[in-house]
Amino acid sequence: MTWSPPKDYMSRPIVVLGGGVLGRRIAACFASVGWHVIIRDPSERSRADAVAYIDASITDYLTISHGKKGSWEATEDFDAAVRDAWLVFEAVPEILSIKEDTFLALEKQAPADCILASNSSSFMSRELLGKVKESTKARVLNTHFMMPPQALIVELMTSGSTASNLFPFLSQEMTKCGLKPVTAKKESPGFIFNRMWASIKREVLMVIAEGVADPQTIDRVWMDMYQSPTGPCTMMGVGLDTVEHIEENYVEKRGLPKTTLKWLHENYVAKGKLGNKSDQGGLYPVPPSGEKTKLIVLNFYQGASPGELTAETYLSSGQILEFSVENKNARPNALVSGQAVPDGIDVCDDRMYWTCMGYPPTNDGAVYSAKLDGSDIRTVIPRGHVHTPKQLHISQKSKKIYFCDREGLRIHRCNLDGSKHEILFQTGNFTKEPEKVADQTNWPVGITVSDKLGKIFWTQKGPSKSNGGRIFSAGIDIPEGSDASSRKDIDLIAKDLPEPIDLEFDEDNGVLYWTDRGEMPLGNTLNKKTIVGQPPATENKLGRQIIAQGFAEAIGLRLDKKRDCIYVADLAGRLWQCETVPGPKKKIFESAGHAYTGLAIVRD
Incomplete structure (x- = not known):
């Protein structure tokens, strides 16, 4: 022809x-x-x-x-x-x-x-x-x-x-x-892959129907066997009505038995148990209210390949992305785009708050907030009122925002609307002391707060891969008679660290967690250190414990108390789930064109 x-x-x-x-x-x-x-x-x-x-x-x-x-x-x-x-x-x-x-x-x-x-x-x-x-x-x-x-x-x-x-x-x-x-070499209902996948779905449903195994067991076996992030039962959760429709097509065109189709319809589809799209659940029950976990993640930039982004677009291509932890088949949803190098994020009530570093040599950083769906964006701290804002932490008790200002050499605090903006700590005056700005040991980067202890913790990372990083703590408020530059209540928590970045404090157990993007083997790690109580013997050698390693420029972290795990984001565009004790980490998402910084947890 x-x-x-x-x-x-x-x-x-x-x-x-x-x-x-x-x-x-x-x-x-x-x-x-x-x-x-x-x-x-x-x-x-x-x-x-x-x-x-x-x-x-x-x-x-x-x-x-x-x-x-x-x-x-x-x-x-x-x-x-x-x-x-x-x-x-x-x-x-x-x-x-x-x-x-x-x-x-x-x-x-x-x-x-x-x-x-x-x-x-x-x-x-x-x-x-x-x-x-x-x-x-x-x-x-x-x-x-x-x-x-x-x-x-x-x-x-x-x-x-x-x-x-x-x-x-x-x-x-x-x-x-x-x-x-x-x-395909010839016409075939279901093409190539869908025919293979249909046979897997059909047999999985029969294993459940015959009482051989439940969906959790099937998925666990599959995930372990093939090192897959999801199993077939979770994948079918996109819509059991769709599974039924496709199977009807095979039954009709290929003369297959109706056994599986009949069981699926009677036990699930007819009852409205369609999976993720249904309030009735599916092969898995619906998580109780407040149990669905979403990660709100900052994407530093969308650089597909070297030289693709101009300097202008590079500095304005940041995003806020939303990920579902339970539904790993779901694609990330972009809530906010066009951000100027976003770095730190936290959530309070029905809003999220984040920092934008801007162009680091310039005093043009800012802090913003929006509803959790990305709408109603508001300016909390206007551009130029903070130099290079980094990690951001919100005290859920006081409703105060804390954030570090790297080249600004400061730690800031303000109300959720930006009022009562104050400086809690300062290593130098960036407008008058350029030599202090040039010394990266003066740069505050990560911050977390313990309302229970009445303390703030922060990192001063030092030069890249220098083993000159430190972690400090001080009171939440400046002592009477002191100011941000002269306060005497500062304690050194850890020193000689490869390059510590972001922090998280476990109030219940008195443990401090942090990411380190320094040189391996001690850098590009997730670490913990006991702050309250007797440190375990595992911390004796380093003064801390490495609980996960092998990241690619680890930045953001979040402790998930309900799941007893820690989520970590790195600049290679990967999200990880780690244990709170030493062990292997599990990759939950990767995008080659992204670079992830801060992250926060939201419960539905």
């Missing part, structure tokens, strides 16, 4: 029909290599969400493609969207009549050489072509995307009439995006 690439396709747009979760990701893949991508969706909300997603996430895709950023837009106008397209991806609802009508409309409105691709996971493309001409079918195929940017496989499959030389051409274009196209 004769087929040629679309004429002048390099100057024509790519169109995605449907701006949902997958449609917007397909669009982002091609926008990351210079294409102009048009998203067509009848819903104004979906269009806005799709554009906002690409705006916030394009760097993740550039990290993969190493391409040049293109452009994107969203429109309601179908005819205008497809008029000049060389490639259209259909990602509309999985309803046969809608898809058939969509391909008929594409045949009429899109150019005659336009490649028409269906992202359907339920239908083979031949099933969608009942209303189009035979000649059109030669340029129609399935392109089944997984979930970029994390899962990059794309399965290509013929409609039964697709021109054979279309596949290597489209595969080549997808490879430029960093995608990993594979071509």
Whole structure:
């Protein structure tokens, strides 16, 4: 069958029909290599969400493609969207009549050489072509995307009439995006991966139905066996109704037994127990109110590759991201973008508070707050009223904000609205003593507060990898007769540390935790030291205990008392879960284009 690439396709747009979760990701893949991508969706909300997603996430895709950023837009106008397209991806609802009508409309409105691709996971493309001409079918195929940017496989499959030389051409274009196209050798319901995954789901459900094992055991065995962060039962939590729908398709088209399907429907779907999308839970029960854990994480910048960001965009590409600890399949949600090098964050009541360092040599730092969904952003400390703010800690008792000011050589305190702004400690005057600013042993970086002890703890990190870092403590308030520069109540807690950064204090056990980004083996570690009571023998050698190691520039940490663990963020764009005693750490998320600093815990 004769087929040629679309004429002048390099100057024509790519169109995605449907701006949902997958449609917007397909669009982002091609926008990351210079294409102009048009998203067509009848819903104004979906269009806005799709554009906002690409705006916030394009760097993740550039990290993969190493391409040049293109452009994107969203429109309601179908005819205008497809008029000049060389490639259209259909990602509309999985309803046969809608898809058939969509391909008929594409045949009429899109150019005659336009490649028409269906992202359907339920239908083979031949099933969608009942209303189009035979000649059109030669340029129609399935392109089944997984979930970029994390899962990059794309399965290509013929409609039964697709021109054979279309596949290597489209595969080549997808490879430029960093995608990993594979071509099925023949038509198959479920393509390649979904058939394998369906058999796993089917057998897992039978193991549960027969009482052989519960979901927790199945997931635990799977995760240990394959070193996977999640198990099949957790993965099915995205929607048991979807699992049922897919299984119905296999039962119908491949003549499979209905045993599993019947059990799943009667015990879960019919009862509204659909998984994460349902208040009734699914294979796992719904966590009680206040038990769902989210991490609010600061992303320092979105640098996909060296030289990709200009100095201006580098200093304004920071984000606040939201992660679900329980649902590790969920993608991070960008709550706030466009931040000037965010570093420290904490939560109080229904708001989050964070620092932005700005350009470190300049006195242009600031502190902001917002609701937990990222709305209602307010300025707490205006730019220029703090030099380079770092870790931020909020006393839940006094409702006071404490934060370090690195090149400003100060520790600050203020109310949640920024009032009663005061300096608690100062190692020098940055406007008059440049030699003290140049001496990094004077730089306060991390801070935490013990209301129970009436003390603040802070780090002065010293030069990078210098083993000159120290941790100090002092009273919450300046002693009478002293000021921030002359207070006499300062105690040295630890010295000669590789490069201590952020701190966390366990009030119940009187233990101080901190990250250290210094040189290995003692640096890039998570450490603990007993402050109240008799130190254990394990602290005798170093004066502290290393409880996790092997980070890549460890920065933020948070103690989770309910889970008895510590979360750590590092500049390699990774989040870790660590024990409170020495042991291996567990990676819970990674993004190659990110650099994580501070983090906070939120309970739903």
